[in-house]
Amino acid sequence: MITIIPYFFAVLLPENGDLVADSIAIRKLELLEMQLKEHPYRRGRPVPARLFSFDPNHTTAAEWQLLGLSPKQAAVMIRYTAKGGRFRKKEDLRKMYMVTEEMFQRWNLYIKISPGDTLPYNKYAPYKFTKPKPVLAALNTADTLQLDSVKGIGPAFARRIVKYREALGGYYKKEQLLEIFQMDTARYNAVKDQLILDKTALRMIHVNKIERNDLKYHPYLKYNQINAIIQFRKQHGNYSNIAELKKVAILSPETVEKLAPYISFDHD
Known part of the structure; x- marks a missing residue:
């Protein structure tokens, strides 16, 4: 019919x-x-994929499933766009782990990304290019997908940023990104203005309570330095300020300076 x-x-x-x-x-x-x-998923067998023209920035969960994604994969796509992620060109879909090369090639001719993404479509109106606003991400709380949406970072560096953040306990200055493997000055300068820094998200080091295992993965400290901090505390009592931490002979002034923003001297 x-x-x-x-x-x-x-x-x-x-x-x-x-x-x-x-x-x-x-x-x-x-x-x-x-x-x-x-006809929802039955016995683990998905509904056969259908092909139709779609804009990945405005595709619904039901439409993603019609295109061949599972409900969980479709939910990931929806979360990505809901949090501000955007597909600027067809090839951006390849960055999503659930989109296989075979799937991308099957969709290729049907992907229609609207140039005026935030404007209502009017085929009779003259098109005026609007430069997209840069995506901003919170450096201490963004997940890998949010960081990947920042121009110049990409999936590999997004994972490294999050992994190093967990080891540090958060970033207290953007320049710490330069300590990440293969993060050079050019890349850092390209991304730094797209990142928001919130120092309140830092994970503090309670220097009067910590034990060896609490600091064994911290990138600024070696095992013998951790041991020296604890032994000094046992011999001389709790630390009251940074000046006392500097008395630990094995800690260089540079190391103490880098640790200072993370140190808490509470006694409770």
Whole structure:
């Protein structure tokens, strides 16, 4: 029946051909979504994928499933765009771990990314290019997907930033990114203004309570330095300020300076 409708309207209403074609396309998609709801995943076997034109920045979870993703994979795509992630070009889809190369090639001709992403579509209005605003990410709380959306970072550096952040206990200055493997000055300068720094998110080192295991993975300290901090405390009592920490002979002034923003001298 659906295949007859375009011919019928084209004969009766030739001047409204575009409107009719759009209406039919929408109806077809609605029918496909109804099929998906009526035939959910059964016994681990997904509904066969369908192909249709789609904008990945505005695709619904049901549509992602129609394209071949599982419900969990579709949810990841929705979270990515909901948090501000954007696909600027087709190839950006390859960055998503659930999109295989075979899947990308199958979708390729159907991916239609709108140049005016934030504007309502009007095919009769002249297009005016609007430079996209840079994506901002909170350096101490962003996950890898959010960091990957920052221009110049990419998935590999997003993972390194998060891993080093966990080891440090958070970043107290952006320049600490230069301590990450293969983060050079050029890349750092390209991304630093797209990152927001919140020092309140730091994980503090309670120097009067810590034991060896609490600091064994800290990138600023070696095992013998951790041991010296604890032994000095046992011999001389609790630390009261940074000046007392500097009395630990094995700690260089540079090391103490780097640790200072993380140190808490509480006695409770």
